[in-house]
Amino acid sequence: MAGPKRIAIEATELGKAYRIYPSPAKRIAEALTWGRYQGHHAFWALQNCSFKLSPGASMGLCGANGAGKSTLLKVLAGTTAPTKGGYRIDGRVASLLELGAGFHMEFTGRANIVMNGVMMGFSKREILSKVDEIIDFAELGDYIDEPVRTYSSGMGLRLGFAVAVAVDPDLLIIDEVFAVGDMYFQKKCVDKVYEFKRKNKTILFCSHSLYDVRQLCDEAIWLNHGKVMAQGDSVFVTNEYSAFQRHNIGEMEEVLGDIFPTKTFEQDEAPRQLPGIKDARIYKLGTDEEIYQITTGDSIEIRIWWFNPTPEETPVHLGLAFMRQDMTTCGGMGTHLDGLELLGTGGCAIVRIPDIHLLSGQFLVPVVLFDEEGVHKYQEYLMPDNLTVRTHTRDVGLFRLEHEWEFTEDAVPPAREDPQEGTEKVKAGEGA
Amino acid sequence: MNPEPESAVAAASSASLPLREEDGWVTARPTPFTEVLARLVMLPKLVLEHRDLITTSVRRDLEIRFRGTLLGWIWPLIHPMFLFIVYYFIFTKLLNFKIPELPEGQESAMGIYMFCGIMAWAGISESLTRGTNVIVDSGNLIKKLAFPSEILPLNVTLVSMITFGFALAVFLGGCYFTPIWPPPDPVLLLWIPALLGVQALFTYGLVLLLSTLQVFLRDTLQIVGVVTTVWMFVTPLFWVPELMGESVKPYQGMIELNPVYHLVQAWRGVLMGEVTVPLDGVPTTVIDTTRIASSIGIFALWALGAYIIGYVLFILSQRRFADEV
Numbered sequence: 001m002a003g004p005k006r007i008a009i010e011a012t013e014l015g016k017a018y019r020i021y022p023s024p025a026k027r028i029a030e031a032l033t034w035g036r037y038q039g040h041h042a043f044w045a046l047q048n049c050s051f052k053l054s055p056g057a058s059m060g061l062c063g064a065n066g067a068g069k070s071t072l073l074k075v076l077a078g079t080t081a082p083t084k085g086g087y088r089i090d091g092r093v094a095s096l097l098e099l100g101a102g103f104h105m106e107f108t109g110r111a112n113i114v115m116n117g118v119m120m121g122f123s124k125r126e127i128l129s130k131v132d133e134i135i136d137f138a139e140l141g142d143y144i145d146e147p148v149r150t151y152s153s154g155m156g157l158r159l160g161f162a163v164a165v166a167v168d169p170d171l172l173i174i175d176e177v178f179a180v181g182d183m184y185f186q187k188k189c190v191d192k193v194y195e196f197k198r199k200n201k202t203i204l205f206c207s208h209s210l211y212d213v214r215q216l217c218d219e220a221i222w223l224n225h226g227k228v229m230a231q232g233d234s235v236f237v238t239n240e241y242s243a244f245q246r247h248n249i250g251e252m253e254e255v256l257g258d259i260f261p262t263k264t265f266e267q268d269e270a271p272r273q274l275p276g277i278k279d280a281r282i283y284k285l286g287t288d289e290e291i292y293q294i295t296t297g298d299s300i301e302i303r304i305w306w307f308n309p310t311p312e313e314t315p316v317h318l319g320l321a322f323m324r325q326d327m328t329t330c331g332g333m334g335t336h337l338d339g340l341e342l343l344g345t346g347g348c349a350i351v352r353i354p355d356i357h358l359l360s361g362q363f364l365v366p367v368v369l370f371d372e373e374g375v376h377k378y379q380e381y382l383m384p385d386n387l388t389v390r391t392h393t394r395d396v397g398l399f400r401l402e403h404e405w406e407f408t409e410d411a412v413p414p415a416r417e418d419p420q421e422g423t424e425k426v427k428a429g430e431g432a
Numbered sequence: 433m434n435p436e437p438e439s440a441v442a443a444a445s446s447a448s449l450p451l452r453e454e455d456g457w458v459t460a461r462p463t464p465f466t467e468v469l470a471r472l473v474m475l476p477k478l479v480l481e482h483r484d485l486i487t488t489s490v491r492r493d494l495e496i497r498f499r500g501t502l503l504g505w506i507w508p509l510i511h512p513m514f515l516f517i518v519y520y521f522i523f524t525k526l527l528n529f530k531i532p533e534l535p536e537g538q539e540s541a542m543g544i545y546m547f548c549g550i551m552a553w554a555g556i557s558e559s560l561t562r563g564t565n566v567i568v569d570s571g572n573l574i575k576k577l578a579f580p581s582e583i584l585p586l587n588v589t590l591v592s593m594i595t596f597g598f599a600l601a602v603f604l605g606g607c608y609f610t611p612i613w614p615p616p617d618p619v620l621l622l623w624i625p626a627l628l629g630v631q632a633l634f635t636y637g638l639v640l641l642l643s644t645l646q647v648f649l650r651d652t653l654q655i656v657g658v659v660t661t662v663w664m665f666v667t668p669l670f671w672v673p674e675l676m677g678e679s680v681k682p683y684q685g686m687i688e689l690n691p692v693y694h695l696v697q698a699w700r701g702v703l704m705g706e707v708t709v710p711l712d713g714v715p716t717t718v719i720d721t722t723r724i725a726s727s728i729g730i731f732a733l734w735a736l737g738a739y740i741i742g743y744v745l746f747i748l749s750q751r752r753f754a755d756e757v
Contacts, residue, residue, distance in 0.1 A: 012451060018755050028649065031648070079575055079576065080754040081458075081460065082459065083460050085451070086457040086459035087457070087458055088455065088456040088457045095577075095578065097576045101577055102572075106496065107495075114488060115488050118482075118484045119577050120577060120579070121579060
């Protein structure tokens with residue numbers, strides 16, 4: 001590994017097993033026999049995970065609940081020891097396994113900033129020099145000198161995030177923190193993460209939203225029951241994962257995360273005028289006739305009336321998707337995906353879609369106003385009606401694929417040279 | 433950045449190489465003996481490195497107790513003061529307990545004698561009952577933040593030493609400003625820092641040991657409750673071993689096996705002087721530096737033993753705390 005290229009974080013065959021004792025008596029028996037009697041059985045929360053990241057890279061972890069994502073982050077954050085393999089990190093680590101872990105409710109926000117900071121291994125002086133910056137980022141104003149128990153949950157989260165990112169780490173470990181807080185806060189978090197990326201910091205990140213993973217990360221690992229199912233380029237991994245998820249009807253919510261992240265948020269305060277969507281409708285292409293029932297092969301246009309009071313501070317992008325009722329995204333487009341810019345303080349965006357190939361069914365058409373990175377959603381607007389498509393042909397599937405048939409007399413297929421094409425997939429255990 | 437999946441294969445195949453700690457690898461290998469030894473010796477360095485964390489959390493612990501109260505910081509003084517007054521009146525005035533060998537005017541000092549012992553004992557027993565659960569109670573911190581967890585038992589120890597300090601201040605204040613008991617010899621006051629030091633070391637060792645055991649066996653807290661009650665009665669708090677006469681003699685050896693016996697004797701020696709009965713029959717309190725030094729010495733050995741056993745067990749188990757709490 002002795003190369004000139006620096007490695008920010010490296011893990012080799014990392015594994016973590018938890019010991020499960022059926023009863024305290026077995027635990028004592030094991031302790032008294034100095035481990036010769038094995039009273040426990042091991043539960044492997046993570047197995048054989050290897051990766052390497054260079055400075056400035058970011059890696060996302062995806063997988064269902066209990067897949068081992070949090071375990072991996074905990075091991076790397078140093079709160080729990082690995083059972084197999086090892087890891088090494090070059091530089092200072094900040095981990096956000098939980099926002100506001102260690103906050104004490106009876107103390108003021110200011111006192112908690114200092115306590116949380118020294119808990120994360122920074123000196124009081126370092127923290128005190130950053131207090132103003134932290135208060136500024138958390139936007140708590142005069143509340144900073146009130147006890148934390150008087151804070152709304154959103155304020156507590158803002159403070160926790162502000163402390164964690166203020167300390168300027170080389171490696172940032174984040175566990176599912178974007179899924180909480182109001183929209184404005186989520187936007188700030190995402191911006192901060194991008195700022196980290198620009199500063200050549202390394203980010204490890206875990207999310208249920210495949211969309212976030214794809215947008216924020218260069219690489220990704222998909223874990224399932226502690227095993228690495230796929231790893232590598234984030235687009236490749238998220239596609240593998242969502243393909244797998246489609247077979248798992250029980251976990252439909254995760255499929256929704258494929259293109260449009262599902263986030264719960266509380267609107268505990270709306271301090272400023274955010275960008276938004278006024279209305280969106282579907283018309284027959286080139287006419288003013290509103291239409292929500294079409295036939296395969298029809299042409300439509302979608303008009304979106306949007307506004308953005310502060311285009312300098314909050315550049316926006318528009319996106320929309322066609323989703324079948326089982327939440328399969330059949331198609332989607334966005335100004336950020338097409339490399340376009342949405343300028344000005346508002347207007348009407350028209351998407352023309354000639355010759356729709358969708359086959360019969362009901363389609364949800366969510367229209368989304370994104371931030372400039374295409375990660376954070378300012379608003380998700382649903383059409384007044386679902387799009388109903390009827391089909392006169394007897395094609396099967398989601399789309400009608402343009403095709404034609406031809407019949408010849410030739411009954412012998414030509415010989416092939418190499419019948420085995422290599423697959424690109426990396427499965428767990430292959431490299432061991 | 434290496435988006436190709438092949439990079440993962442390359443990383444995985446390098447696993448056959450040994451991962452050495454010297455190269456910065458964190459592995460599953462148990463803490464080596466040399467590192468355990470190094471950490472035993474280097475505790476002051478750890479304390480110095482994390483002094484901000486320690487002072488902040490000790491202050492927080494103290495503040496939590498008195499925050500929102502009307503009298504605030506006066507409370508830690510009020511508790512020992514009342515204890516002092518109660519012991520003084522019940523044993524000295526009400527029951528008229530006497531230590532017959534004491535010189536004229538000091539016969540009814542039994543209350544003060546008891547207060548002195550209980551003060552030292554309370555410092556230890558409070559740490560044990562509060563400290564046994566400290567790792568389990570801080571489970572969320574241990575799971576979510578990476579910090580040296582030996583700081584948690586240390587905080588408990590320091591907090592109890594500080595409350596003990598308040599009681600000590602009350603005692604000395606009582607000696608200097610009231611006629612109840614003469615103030616100790618100024619030379620003897622020099623022993624106080626040493627005594628505080630060994631008491632803190634002993635307490636810390638026990639809290640390290642018990643908080644570790646509690647993580648793996650939750651019965652520990654119950655056992656500690658029973659043991660401290662028994663321990664309190666076998667320690668000469670309510671009785672004076674020198675004055676019990678023949679009934680105590682056969683057990684003197686066992687009594688002296690109790691480390692807190694030596695601690696209490698040392699505190700009494702420093703704060704109250706030694707009660708002696710010379711041959712000519714006129715009892716006096718004298719300062720017996722040799723007795724004090726030997727009491728402290730024996731207790732210091734116990735303290736060192738408790739620290740070594742407690743901290744070694746703690747270090748060896750530390751890596752599993754986050755999985756068990």
